[in-house]
Amino acid sequence: MTGVLRLDSRRARTLISEELFDLLTTRLAQDRNIDLDLATRIMDQTLAFLAAAGHPGERLSPSPAVDAGWHLFLRWTKDYAAFCERVAGRFIHHVPDDTPAETSNAATARGVLRTLEAIEAAGYLVDHELWALDGKCGSCHEDGNCSSSGEDGNENTETRKR
Known part of the structure; x- marks a missing residue:
């Protein structure tokens, strides 16, 4: 996969x-009240997701756990921006999806499957337990209803996950 630093x-x-x-893992463990091992797994998958999402044209969706890691990384804006520039050559925008949950469940599942394929194609391990969907979607990371901005960076229209 060109454009993704490995x-x-x-x-x-x-x-x-x-x-x-x-x-990041220590802060995630504290903020989410989870053990450090789980936080480590989540952050590794967050970075794999972002590296795959940096590939031009990809609109990928994180799982709820991975989205929590992404939200945390975004809080360190300088580090996040530098990471994005290094792995993708551009800023990877976070795109909340305001689609009602009852109409977006299938889209979320398709987005996650596309994401897993992209992560594996980029050469990273997938921690399948962190990508399991429970059938719920919601407004953002609490229910895993976000996506990356895709190639054009227009997070308000063309890049909504489908």
């Missing part, structure tokens, strides 16, 4: 410094 062909955690990875 420093390690299996674990995406190597896409950022150990210090930043440790900071």
Whole structure:
């Protein structure tokens, strides 16, 4: 997959410094009241998702767990922007989906399947347990209803996940 930086062909955690990875996982564990092992898995999958989402033309959807990691990383704006520039050559926008849940469940499932294929094509491991959908969709990370901006960066129209 061109346009996606791969420093390690299996674990995406190597896409950022150990210090930043440790900071993010520790904060995620605290904020979400989860153990550090789960936070580590979530952040690794978040980075794999973002690396795959950086490929031009891809509109990918995170799972609820991965979206929580993405929301956290976005809070470190300088680090996030530098990461995006390095792995994608552009900023990867976060796109909440305001579509009513009852009409977006199938789209969410398709988006997640497309995402898993893109992560694997980029050479990263997929932690399938973190990508399981429970049939719920909602306004954003609480229910996993977000997507990446895709190639054009127009998060308000053409790039809604489908």
